[in-house]
Amino acid sequence: MKVAILGTGSWATGLARVLNDNGHQVMLYGINPDEIDDINIRHCNYKYFKDVQLEETIVATSSLEMTIKDAHYILITIPTQFVRETLQKIKPLLKEKVTIINAAKGFDMNTNMRMSDTIRSVLTEDEINPVVSLIGPSHAEEVVERILTAVCSVSLDETTAKDVQKLFSNHYFRVYTSNDEIGAEYGAAYKNVIAVASGVIAGLGYGDNTRAALITRGLHEMSLYGMIKGAKQETYFGLTGIGDLVVTCSSVHSRNFQAGYEIGQSHRALDFMTHNTKTCEGVRTCKVIHDDVMSHDYGIETPIVDAVYEVLYKNASPQEVVASLMNRDLKSEQL
Numbered sequence: 440m441k442v443a444i445l446g447t448g449s450w451a452t453g454l455a456r457v458l459n460d461n462g463h464q465v466m467l468y469g470i471n472p473d474e475i476d477d478i479n480i481r482h483c484n485y486k487y488f489k490d491v492q493l494e495e496t497i498v499a500t501s502s503l504e505m506t507i508k509d510a511h512y513i514l515i516t517i518p519t520q521f522v523r524e525t526l527q528k529i530k531p532l533l534k535e536k537v538t539i540i541n542a543a544k545g546f547d548m549n550t551n552m553r554m555s556d557t558i559r560s561v562l563t564e565d566e567i568n569p570v571v572s573l574i575g576p577s578h579a580e581e582v583v584e585r586i587l588t589a590v591c592s593v594s595l596d597e598t599t600a601k602d603v604q605k606l607f608s609n610h611y612f613r614v615y616t617s618n619d620e621i622g623a624e625y626g627a628a629y630k631n632v633i634a635v636a637s638g639v640i641a642g643l644g645y646g647d648n649t650r651a652a653l654i655t656r657g658l659h660e661m662s663l664y665g666m667i668k669g670a671k672q673e674t675y676f677g678l679t680g681i682g683d684l685v686v687t688c689s690s691v692h693s694r695n696f697q698a699g700y701e702i703g704q705s706h707r708a709l710d711f712m713t714h715n716t717k718t719c720e721g722v723r724t725c726k727v728i729h730d731d732v733m734s735h736d737y738g739i740e741t742p743i744v745d746a747v748y749e750v751l752y753k754n755a756s757p758q759e760v761v762a763s764l765m766n767r768d769l770k771s772e773q774l
């Protein structure tokens with residue numbers, strides 16, 4: 440099978456290795472000449488993985504047309520803000536029906552739609568098979584080292600979910616199926632905001648108790664929000680829920696965690712917000728969710744998202760925001 444992979448960043452490279460290990464033909468589409476040359480000439484991706492030697496069968500190009508040509512699958516591994524424009528470029532190039540597999544986590548830049556809806560708003564049923572998302576606790580830095588990982592192939596269509604499950608699964612990469620597209624996609628986006636908060640509390644010097652409390656209350660908050668959107672509650676006890684939340688809140692590999700850490704250490708977000716160039720989708724996701732909750736009467740509270748919003752967008756002191764979170768009215772855990 441040929442898989443066209445959008446992006447030459449960390450997740451594109453990590454998943455390219457999984458697919459290459461499984462005997463599939465992979466071609467990466469990139470916009471960064473250094474990353475493309477690294478992959479094609481030096482067989483590495485030095486910017487992201489200093490010590491990893493890649494297989495020569497993993498190739499990259501700046502030609503979207505060459506990447507898409509004869510591809511059975513198109514894997515989206517670019518940041519969410521570029522997904523719509525890239526799909527619009529792909530649309531006229533499609534000759535046969537393909538399966539789009541989304542691995543990006545967040546919302547569309549223009550419409551704030553989740554990713555599967557964004558894909559379906561650009562590409563029609565005549566052009567693509569049912570959309571699949573690959574979501575779960577998986578940092579590229581570990582996948583590229585073939586460290587045991589489990590994720591979900593999420594689709595409204597069971598047959599396509601199973602097809603993608605088979606495509607990726609191997610002895611170090613285990614894929615489950617799920618049909619809760621809404622739950623998985625809102626969870627994958629929401630957990631990035633909680634990961635920023637986790638970095639902030641680490642940067643401020645708090646400990647394991649604090650992180651455990653944050654993850655637990657973060658899960659509660661993200662499941663309430665997901666269910667408002669139509670998610671199944673049980674999804675939040677699975678790989679796309681608690682699994683993805685734990686890995687992103689606890690790992691030094693997470694750019695969202697790193698962002699929060701930097702902010703916690705520097706006691707203000709202004710510097711980070713002005714200078715950051717890394718993929719850190721929790722920053723925008725925080726605003727999307729905050730604005731959505733503020734403008735609707737959903738009947739839920741989102742104190743962690745609100746706190747991160749204050750820090751990122753109002754330049755509030757992280758220390759003071761944490762103190763005010765702790766000083767809220769006491770309540771039952773179920774609320």
Ligand SMILES: NC(=O)C1=CN([C@@H]2O[C@H](COP(=O)(O)OP(=O)(O)OC[C@H]3O[C@@H](n4cnc5c(N)ncnc54)[C@H](OP(=O)(O)O)[C@@H]3O)[C@@H](O)[C@H]2O)C=CC1
Binds near residue numbers: 525717718
């Ligand atoms: N890294 C991970 O472990 C995981 C990431 N994800 C998700 O995958 C998505 C990609 O993240 P990740 O790989 O980490 O990000 P990276 O920052 O590592 O890589 C992003 C890549 O996309 C390229 N790019 C940017 N814009 C375009 C465009 N318009 N067309 C083609 N390529 C483009 C970048 O080029 P340049 O270098 O020039 O900017 C870079 O090569 C995100 O949504 C993330 O949440 C999901 C699970 C795990």
Ligand SMILES: O=C(CO)COP(=O)(O)O
Binds near residue numbers: 576578718
């Ligand atoms: O989604 C991820 C892990 O599942 C990647 O998280 P970061 O974007 O924070 O690195």
